Amino acid sequence: MFDLKDLYQEVIVDHNRSPRNFHRMADANRIAEGFNPLCGDRLTLYMRVNDHGAIEDVSFEGSGCAIFTASTSLMTERLKGKTEAEAQSIFNGFHDMAVSDVDAPVDSATMGKLSALAGVREFPSRVKCATLCWHTMTAALANTGETVKTE
Amino acid sequence: MSLDIQAIRADFPILHQQVHGQPLAYLDNAATTQKPQCVIEAVRQYYERDNANVHRGVHALSERATAKYEGAREKVRAFINAASLSEIVFVRGATEAINLVAQSYGRSNLKAGDEILITEMEHHSNIVPWQLLCEQTGAKLKVVPINDDGEISLEDVESRLSKRTKLVAVVHLSNALGTINPVREIIDLAHGQDIPVLLDGAQATAHLAVDVQALDVDFYVMSAHKMLGPTGIGALYAKQELLEAMPPYQGGGDMISMVSFEKSQFAELPYRFEAGTPNIAGVIGFGAAIDYLQKLGLENVAEYEDGLLRYATERAQVFPGLRLIGTARRKASILSFVLEGIHPHDIGTILDRQGVAVRTGHHCAMPVMEHFQVPATVRVSFSVYNTMDEADRLFAALEKVREMFA
Numbered sequence: 272m273f274d275l276k277d278l279y280q281e282v283i284v285d286h287n288r289s290p291r292n293f294h295r296m297a298d299a300n301r302i303a304e305g306f307n308p309l310c311g312d313r314l315t316l317y318m319r320v321n322d323h324g325a326i327e328d329v330s331f332e333g334s335g336c337a338i339f340t341a342s343t344s345l346m347t348e349r350l351k352g353k354t355e356a357e358a359q360s361i362f363n364g365f366h367d368m369a370v371s372d373v374d375a376p377v378d379s380a381t382m383g384k385l386s387a388l389a390g391v392r393e394f395p396s397r398v399k400c401a402t403l404c405w406h407t408m409t410a411a412l413a414n415t416g417e418t419v420k421t422e
Numbered sequence: 423m424s425l426d427i428q429a430i431r432a433d434f435p436i437l438h439q440q441v442h443g444q445p446l447a448y449l450d451n452a453a454t455t456q457k458p459q460c461v462i463e464a465v466r467q468y469y470e471r472d473n474a475n476v477h478r479g480v481h482a483l484s485e486r487a488t489a490k491y492e493g494a495r496e497k498v499r500a501f502i503n504a505a506s507l508s509e510i511v512f513v514r515g516a517t518e519a520i521n522l523v524a525q526s527y528g529r530s531n532l533k534a535g536d537e538i539l540i541t542e543m544e545h546h547s548n549i550v551p552w553q554l555l556c557e558q559t560g561a562k563l564k565v566v567p568i569n570d571d572g573e574i575s576l577e578d579v580e581s582r583l584s585k586r587t588k589l590v591a592v593v594h595l596s597n598a599l600g601t602i603n604p605v606r607e608i609i610d611l612a613h614g615q616d617i618p619v620l621l622d623g624a625q626a627t628a629h630l631a632v633d634v635q636a637l638d639v640d641f642y643v644m645s646a647h648k649m650l651g652p653t654g655i656g657a658l659y660a661k662q663e664l665l666e667a668m669p670p671y672q673g674g675g676d677m678i679s680m681v682s683f684e685k686s687q688f689a690e691l692p693y694r695f696e697a698g699t700p701n702i703a704g705v706i707g708f709g710a711a712i713d714y715l716q717k718l719g720l721e722n723v724a725e726y727e728d729g730l731l732r733y734a735t736e737r738a739q740v741f742p743g744l745r746l747i748g749t750a751r752r753k754a755s756i757l758s759f760v761l762e763g764i765h766p767h768d769i770g771t772i773l774d775r776q777g778v779a780v781r782t783g784h785h786c787a788m789p790v791m792e793h794f795q796v797p798a799t800v801r802v803s804f805s806v807y808n809t810m811d812e813a814d815r816l817f818a819a820l821e822k823v824r825e826m827f828a
């Protein structure tokens with residue numbers, strides 16, 4: 272039987288309790304907001320991208336459920352130092368994992384710590400909690416200035 | 423009289439199942455209640471034996487269908503003690519009933535500068551239709567605030583009534599807080615200034631005995647699915663003299679007596695407000711649900727549910743880190759709360775895996791969430807088939823939540 276601990280793994284509980292990179296960024300040059308109306312998850316994502324398209328720094332502010340908070344925290348850790356193209360490709364891998372079949376193998380070599388979130392695929396109503404930050408990241412990089420909504 | 427809860431549970435087939443390997447504890451009755459076998463059976467029999475259009479055919483099936491459909495109208499009338507069958511209009515539910523009043527009564531009676539008075543604890547369906555009406559007419563919405571127990575005060579109602587107030591619309595039993603509003607007193611205050619009152623009874627009718635004549639309420643709206651009946655059907659009660667003066671809400675078949683291209687004559691009440699082929703099976707199921715509730719007796723239901731709510735509230739009050747949202751002196755059925763440091767959606771998921779179904783979210787009452795400064799709550803809502811044992815399972819499951827986030 273599916274164990275709740277598969278969803279609420281140590282890593283997730285830990286990142287929820289003490290989210291990393293959880294602050295405003297005064298010198299951000301990419302900012303986007305995300306909102307999940309169903310859960311009320313709210314997010315402001317800050318990024319500083321240099322002239323070579325590399326993400327120098329990422330941080331966030333917001334509030335929401337544990338899946339949302341941990342996913343966003345883990346994402347900010349993962350994105351630092353990556354190029355925009357690499358960020359998109361990690362998102363693609365993350366998205367595929369989050370909506371994959373429950374029995375599909377998880378590519379933990381590529382996903383690293385992010386594979387802690389694979390458990391959401393058992394919970395269709397919670398996938399949005401895990402992916403909101405990634406959609407917001409895409410909007411920040413595109414600098415559209417629009418609030419990302421999950422519906 | 424005390425009810426035999428095990429016998430009642432046996433009437434609800436859906437309750438006897440496992441969810442994620444655990445027996446289901448269905449505690450989301452404010453969203454929708456489960457249906458007893460007699461309701462399911464009434465709908466099935468209609469489709470198996472009597473299916474035909476109503477008010478039209480001269481053949482046997484149509485006559486049977488019409489008799490059952492109109493029989494259900496009489497059940498609704500008697501259930502809320504309306505004076506006449508003409509005052510019971512079948513609609514899709516509470517939402518459509520409120521929209522009907524806003525668009526028909528509202529548009530023909532309100533103008534720029536007029537006011538509609540609601541409360542801070544309304545469901546979105548008793549806010550948005552009035553906002554639409556305000557946009558169309560230039561009228562304004564005024565709001566009676568709630569206190570930190572989730573109650574409104576009559577002084578606040580009175581001080582917001584004025585010559586400009588053309589309608590008061592208030593929830594009878596709040597779906598987000600469980601508050602029972604002092605509707606009798608509100609109606610007296612409004613009528614003192616000749617202002618009609620609409621009560622949103624979507625939650626109330628499954629838990630409180632309602633007598634529209636004793637209340638002297640002008641409009642009362644209800645949804646069958648929240649009172650053991652089918653989805654997609656409900657009723658609007660409106661005083662006859664109000665309905666008579668109201669223009670039709672939708673045009674079509676069944677609501678006319680004569681149509682020509684020059685002019686159509688509208689049918690008598692209540693048919694004038696029931697355009698098109700109605701949800702016949704739904705109406706028949708609605709009638710069966712009322713029979714079932716009448717058989718149990720609303721006083722007995724209320725007494726039993728009050729006991730459950732009191733027990734759960736006492737346990738909640740001593741649960742570590744739990745904050746109740748909605749602590750009104752008069753409450754029914756609903757226990758809304760948050761746990762310190764744990765988001766309601768995480769709680770909902772963990773409870774679900776233990777077979778306990780609750781609602782988490784804003785409960786279509788975002789202004790209430792705003793008032794209490796929470797993004798969402800966990801809402802437990804009891805029906806007559808719930809047990810103390812299920813309440814215990816809720817708190818055992820909440821212990822698990824605390825362990826996981828410890």
Ligand SMILES: Cc1ncc(COP(=O)(O)O)c(C=O)c1O
Nearest residue numbers: 515516517545547597624625645
């Ligand atoms: C207080 C209240 N009013 C209105 C409604 C709307 O009812 P329906 O969706 O059946 O039209 C609800 C349902 O959630 C409710 O709880």
